[in-house]
Amino acid sequence: MREWPKYVVPVALGALVIGLWQFLVRHYDVPVFVLPAPSDIANAFVTDFSTLMSALWTTFRIVVIAFALAVVSGVLLAVLFSQSRIIEYALYPYAVILQVTPIVAIAPLIIIWVHYENIDLALLILAWIVAFFPILANTTLGLRSADFNLIDLLKLYGASRWQILWRLQLPSTLPYLLGAMKVSGGLALIGSVVAEFAAGTGTATGLGWTITEAGNRLHIATMFAALAILAALGVTIFAVLSGLEWLLLHRWHESALKKEG
Amino acid sequence: MASLVALKGVSKTFDNGTLALERVDLAVTKGEFVSLLGPSGCGKSTALRILAGLLTPSDGTVEFAPGKPEIGFVFQEPTLMPWGPALTNARLPLDLKGINRGEANDRAARALKRVGLDGFEKSFPRELSGGMKMRVSIARAIAAEPELLLMDEPFAALDEMTRQTLNDDLLKLWEEDALTVVFVPVASRKRSRSRRTASARPATA
Numbered sequence: 001m002r003e004w005p006k007y008v009v010p011v012a013l014g015a016l017v018i019g020l021w022q023f024l025v026r027h028y029d030v031p032v033f034v035l036p037a038p039s040d041i042a043n044a045f046v047t048d049f050s051t052l053m054s055a056l057w058t059t060f061r062i063v064v065i066a067f068a069l070a071v072v073s074g075v076l077l078a079v080l081f082s083q084s085r086i087i088e089y090a091l092y093p094y095a096v097i098l099q100v101t102p103i104v105a106i107a108p109l110i111i112i113w114v115h116y117e118n119i120d121l122a123l124l125i126l127a128w129i130v131a132f133f134p135i136l137a138n139t140t141l142g143l144r145s146a147d148f149n150l151i152d153l154l155k156l157y158g159a160s161r162w163q164i165l166w167r168l169q170l171p172s173t174l175p176y177l178l179g180a181m182k183v184s185g186g187l188a189l190i191g192s193v194v195a196e197f198a199a200g201t202g203t204a205t206g207l208g209w210t211i212t213e214a215g216n217r218l219h220i221a222t223m224f225a226a227l228a229i230l231a232a233l234g235v236t237i238f239a240v241l242s243g244l245e246w247l248l249l250h251r252w253h254e255s256a257l258k259k260e261g
Numbered sequence: 262m263a264s265l266v267a268l269k270g271v272s273k274t275f276d277n278g279t280l281a282l283e284r285v286d287l288a289v290t291k292g293e294f295v296s297l298l299g300p301s302g303c304g305k306s307t308a309l310r311i312l313a314g315l316l317t318p319s320d321g322t323v324e325f326a327p328g329k330p331e332i333g334f335v336f337q338e339p340t341l342m343p344w345g346p347a348l349t350n351a352r353l354p355l356d357l358k359g360i361n362r363g364e365a366n367d368r369a370a371r372a373l374k375r376v377g378l379d380g381f382e383k384s385f386p387r388e389l390s391g392g393m394k395m396r397v398s399i400a401r402a403i404a405a406e407p408e409l410l411l412m413d414e415p416f417a418a419l420d421e422m423t424r425q426t427l428n429d430d431l432l433k434l435w436e437e438d439a440l441t442v443v444f445v446p447v448a449s450r451k452r453s454r455s456r457r458t459a460s461a462r463p464a465t466a
Binding site (some may be wrong): 150157159163210 | 310313314315332334336338342343344353354356357358387431
């Protein structure tokens, strides 16, 4: 099958749905504060452009930094775990606890701890908490999945611990890490937005705040516009990370190979 | 004749209680091609791994001639690193020794040529057939110019014809390089072409 249907078909479906939506809203005279038509949303997008863009920038900054921190800390901790079973036994359960605690519950706590003025820091921490665990879990698994025979071979040739880590375990872990990154990217976004919801209005300035504010003022069209931007951001993050995965894996890993024939 | 390496009274019991070897003596002379024969489960792989230093004996000793020889090991699986091409794989023992990249590349390329993979230096393992991957594994083993080559059913995963070809190529390598080889062939009833064979029976037989 050729490549283009992969891109054209979802877009065509989207266009169809939007067209139908516009028609039904106008036809049944649905009030704008219940369900705005796509044209209303487009209008709101133009009217509130600067607010929306600055909110996007705030959220984007937080997500990118939280994600980067999650990757660095997740990988470092996983490497530490692979070198010391004791540390792994000691810390892994707490990592799990961190992951299963709903951030809506701890958000107010974190916000108080970092002091109300540092709301961005609180959002960063909360987004990091959500994004951290998949990286840790997958990288830990990946490091353990190195070919045993290859480990034996490296030992035979006198490789040190670090050489085994660098030459064998880290490359082996790459597919697992990249898979986790795709998940974590989206989670960092969700974490950041949910944290803003929990922080309440008048404090944060990202997309989560915009959605809440707009909702409170019944500017539903603006709310939808913000949601659309959020969705677009999520898709972009996923696309970028998928591209990275292809870049690093396509020459050798089964997951990225094109089927011959 | 002086042994290059010898197992003396070696026993091995695994953690799960399996007795793999019981008081085994095996002396390998320099330049010999020894085949270890026997049915599955009689301890050939274990003996080979103990020779390589990958397993420690529960009892007995492994004695090397003075100046511990360079050892090469070939597994039943090609055991290649999938993320690098053939040249990188063949180069591994040299990289681990810290040999500079240029010289390492040359030696690895020469090893690949000797196993008949000239022109495939840049091919990734997934692009190679089973027999070719095995050849890369052998190239890797000889790239560091070992004195002792240990091979654990290296051609088991291949078809009969490829196996014959590789067997012949291996014997040629053995003669050209004056290697010492300890070889575990796929168990079969055929007569071995080895100059010397050592047979074993599993303890429960």
